[in-house]
Amino acid sequence: MSANAETHTPQQPVNKKGKRKRTLLLLTLLFIIVAVAYGIYWFIVARHFEETDDAYVAGNQVQIMAQVSGSVTKVWADNTDFVKQGDVLVTLDQTDAQQAFEKAKTELASGVRQTRQQMINSKQLQANIQVQKTALAQAQTDLNRRVPLGSANLIGREELQHARDAVASAQAQLDVAVQQYNANQAIILDTALEQQPAVLQAATEVRNAWLALERTKVVSPITGYVSRRAVQPGAQIGTTTPLMAVVPATQLWVDANFKETQLAHMRIGQSATIVSDIYGDEVTYTGKVVGLDMGTGSAFSLLPAQNATGNWIKVVQRLPVRIELDEKQLAEHPLRIGLSTLVKVDTANRDGKVLASQTRTGPAYESSAREVKLDPVNTLISEIIQANAG
Numbered sequence: 001m002s003a004n005a006e007t008h009t010p011q012q013p014v015n016k017k018g019k020r021k022r023t024l025l026l027l028t029l030l031f032i033i034v035a036v037a038y039g040i041y042w043f044i045v046a047r048h049f050e051e052t053d054d055a056y057v058a059g060n061q062v063q064i065m066a067q068v069s070g071s072v073t074k075v076w077a078d079n080t081d082f083v084k085q086g087d088v089l090v091t092l093d094q095t096d097a098q099q100a101f102e103k104a105k106t107e108l109a110s111g112v113r114q115t116r117q118q119m120i121n122s123k124q125l126q127a128n129i130q131v132q133k134t135a136l137a138q139a140q141t142d143l144n145r146r147v148p149l150g151s152a153n154l155i156g157r158e159e160l161q162h163a164r165d166a167v168a169s170a171q172a173q174l175d176v177a178v179q180q181y182n183a184n185q186a187i188i189l190d191t192a193l194e195q196q197p198a199v200l201q202a203a204t205e206v207r208n209a210w211l212a213l214e215r216t217k218v219v220s221p222i223t224g225y226v227s228r229r230a231v232q233p234g235a236q237i238g239t240t241t242p243l244m245a246v247v248p249a250t251q252l253w254v255d256a257n258f259k260e261t262q263l264a265h266m267r268i269g270q271s272a273t274i275v276s277d278i279y280g281d282e283v284t285y286t287g288k289v290v291g292l293d294m295g296t297g298s299a300f301s302l303l304p305a306q307n308a309t310g311n312w313i314k315v316v317q318r319l320p321v322r323i324e325l326d327e328k329q330l331a332e333h334p335l336r337i338g339l340s341t342l343v344k345v346d347t348a349n350r351d352g353k354v355l356a357s358q359t360r361t362g363p364a365y366e367s368s369a370r371e372v373k374l375d376p377v378n379t380l381i382s383e384i385i386q387a388n389a390g
Helices: 002-008 011-044 095-151 157-188 197-214 327-332 375-388
Strands: 049-058 062-064 070-075 088-092 217-219 224-227 244-247 253-259 271-276 284-292 318-325 340-346
Touching: 095 157, 095 197, 095 375, 197 375, 253 284, 253 340, 271 318, 284 327, 318 327, 318 340
Parallel strands: none
Antiparallel strands: 049 253, 049 340, 062 244, 070 088, 088 217, 224 244, 253 318, 271 284, 271 340, 284 318
């Protein structure tokens, strides 16, 4: 048995070496296959993608300010509240604005009556001209009768001179009447009462006072959520006082700050995928590149870097790239401004342009919530004019 043991013992290391070589060969072959597969994948797919985690959600932040000065009486919204376009956010004290409005209405009524009086005076002055013409004609007739009598010495020279003086006086009075009529006519012309300058000016003051009264109610220009409320009841505010901000949950985008070495093949219109830290990998947003900024963050900073100084260290710069998000996905999974995201852009399609070359045909954003229709006050002005026109 010892002879058999001695015979089989030297073969065990040989078998182990063979197995080890085969294992190493298989592992090497596997690594080569994986490397080749990854190389093919990188060449065909991965090399066209640029990725960054220096990306954050951005959106519109509408700063709410009053259009008139006043004292705050009511605050209708607080932080995180949802408000719709046109909802009242803040109410100001209306006492002063109401008094100004009443004064403007009174001045309009007074202006209408004064203008109406001038129009009536025009007819009176015109009638006075006819009276003076008649007086002049009568004085001229009297003079014509006395001239032959004076030539025949049938009347005295004094009486004849009085007749001539009467004609001159009547002519002067006629000239005065004509000038008075022309002066009054220069004010009113042949314009209708509603279009008289004094009436139009007073009507404009009524509109201004009415607008100031309406603007004591500060409304939301957009639909969104209230943030950064700073206004308090009782505060005296001006037209430049920040009251709060309204942030819409729609029209959000991502500012992805790519390194300058990643931008060589990036074009407008390329597709992108976005993963937000708030939802993780469970939610993937689809978007597209809509623009590349015209400057790096350091170039637009409050204190730009002075690269011309001697203490210079090269730092790879980052350029903001704007990624548009899908509105339907935003509605299903809302985002907030400032959230961190991971952005991956597919640069395979390079047909787009690096910079936009077309101008917008319409406004980028718009709101009609603060556009006040003047129909109610125009109706009120017409009623005041009719009531005082006589």
